[in-house]
Amino acid sequence: SSVFAGLAQAPEDPILGVTVAYNKDPSPVKVNLGVGAYRTEEGKPLVLNVVRRAEQMLINNPSRVKEYLPITGLADFNKLSAKLIFGADSPAIQENRVATVQCLSGTGSLRVGGEFLARHYHERTIYIPQPTWGNHPKVFTLAGLTVRSYRYYDPATRGLDFQGLLEDLGSAPSGAIVLLHACAHNPTGVDPTLDQWEQIRQLMRSKALLPFFDSAYQGFASGSLDQDAQSVRMFVADGGELLMAQSYAKNMGLYGERVGALSIVCGSADVAVRVESQLKLVIRPMYSNPPIHGASIVATILKDSAMFNEWTVELKGMADRIISMRQQLFDALKTRETPGDWSHIIKQIGMFTFTGLNSDQVAFMRQEYHIYMTSDGRISMAGLSGRTIPHLADAIHAAVT
Numbered sequence: 480s481s482v483f484a485g486l487a488q489a490p491e492d493p494i495l496g497v498t499v500a501y502n503k504d505p506s507p508v509k510v511n512l513g514v515g516a517y518r519t520e521e522g523k524p525l526v527l528n529v530v531r532r533a534e535q536m537l538i539n540n541p542s543r544v545k546e547y548l549p550i551t552g553l554a555d556f557n558k559l560s561a562k563l564i565f566g567a568d569s570p571a572i573q574e575n576r577v578a579t580v581q582c583l584s585g586t587g588s589l590r591v592g593g594e595f596l597a598r599h600y601h602e603r604t605i606y607i608p609q610p611t612w613g614n615h616p617k618v619f620t621l622a623g624l625t626v627r628s629y630r631y632y633d634p635a636t637r638g639l640d641f642q643g644l645l646e647d648l649g650s651a652p653s654g655a656i657v658l659l660h661a662c663a664h665n666p667t668g669v670d671p672t673l674d675q676w677e678q679i680r681q682l683m684r685s686k687a688l689l690p691f692f693d694s695a696y697q698g699f700a701s702g703s704l705d706q707d708a709q710s711v712r713m714f715v716a717d718g719g720e721l722l723m724a725q726s727y728a729k730n731m732g733l734y735g736e737r738v739g740a741l742s743i744v745c746g747s748a749d750v751a752v753r754v755e756s757q758l759k760l761v762i763r764p765m766y767s768n769p770p771i772h773g774a775s776i777v778a779t780i781l782k783d784s785a786m787f788n789e790w791t792v793e794l795k796g797m798a799d800r801i802i803s804m805r806q807q808l809f810d811a812l813k814t815r816e817t818p819g820d821w822s823h824i825i826k827q828i829g830m831f832t833f834t835g836l837n838s839d840q841v842a843f844m845r846q847e848y849h850i851y852m853t854s855d856g857r858i859s860m861a862g863l864s865g866r867t868i869p870h871l872a873d874a875i876h877a878a879v880t
């Protein structure tokens with residue numbers, strides 16, 4: 480007998496469970512378009528050349544040890560991560576108003592930020608986009624926040640429901656927390672224009688809504704690190720406060736190294752010091768201190784201008800390959816004269832296409848064509864190649880006719 484004999488079987492994760500199902504499928508034509516992990520044209524995971532070079536340098540360094548990092552993580556990594564997202568010339572950085580802690584990738588950064596807010600911020604409600612990354616509501620609920628939604632996506636236009644967004648944020652209680660995807664919104668691939676971002680910023684500052692940015696795809700959306708950080712930098716430029724979760728999973732291909740950072744831009748340097756001290760009290764009983772290897776790779780690359788440039792070239796290569804998959808899929812559907820308007824495939828940005836296919840069509844494509852995607856109709860474009868696009872186009876065509 481077992482003390483856990485009564486334990487229920489938990490359901491598979493809506494996103495990571497797709498890979499579990501894919502791995503069980505013996506079909507030679509199966510395609511995994513579930514988890515947002517980059518694949519090469521040959522369908523293989525990619526370790527960036529610059530990452531391999533950085534790792535080699537670390538391994539060859541005789542003085543390198545495996546001591547505990549401080550609770551806040553690798554100091555170099557934290558400084559360089561803040562510069563990457565806020566810009567080297569950021570006033571907030573010049574004035575020492577940024578508290579940065581290394582966390583367990585994007586998820587860990589969001590969780591530590593959520594726990595910090597639940598303990599130290601007066602408004603415990605966080606507004607998240609509808610739809611958003613499937614893990615967001617669980618991360619913030621378990622952190623102790625009350626999760627509400629704001630309208631974001633308009634299924635009719637397959638674009639931004641900007642009026643709905645403004646209405647919902649306009650009626651949020653003043654001081655409420657608002658989660659914002661910095662770029663490449665997951666799952667919709669729909670981002671506000673710069674002008675819309677400015678209107679969002681003005682509305683939020685006028686109601687003292689607290690921005691919590693989630694940046695999981697910097698550089699991956701447009702291919703430019705600075706372009707993909709423009710929304711964030713607009714908010715920092717106005718001198719206001721915000722939280723920022725960064726992930727290096729996708730843009731440096733460090734998925735399994737769990738490398739990320741949480742930064743809190745504060746009103747003054749004095750506040751930033753106290754914020755960092757309180758962040759340590761959240762982290763110490765959670766995982767004590769973060770892993771050294773991945774952060775050392777990132778710091779090695781970001782601090783060396785030649786390696787940084789090599790990274791930006793490889794990053795643009797990944798972004799460009801995804802953009803070309805968009806065009807090829809769009810063309811393949813046009814060739815087949817597949818019913819419907821598929822222009823959103825080339826208008827959307829980042830890792831994912833929100834196809835508009837419903838869960839029955841998704842199930843049909845899994846059964847009949849061994850195409851694996853999340854039930855909300857999201858496909859990871861990085862999982863495609865010239866070889867698999869015709870198969871996907873055939874499946875979509877069959878699903879909608």
Ligand SMILES: Cc1ncc(COP(=O)(O)O)c(CN[C@@](C)(CC(=O)O)C(=O)O)c1O
Pocket residue numbers: 494495513514515516583584585586587612614660665693695726727728734739
């Ligand atoms: C918007 C957003 N924030 C945070 C994360 C967390 O990433 P990290 O903890 O690995 O840094 C993801 C990853 N979302 C993926 C790519 C993978 C996943 O679901 O975990 C996705 O398929 O949506 C994400 O899409």
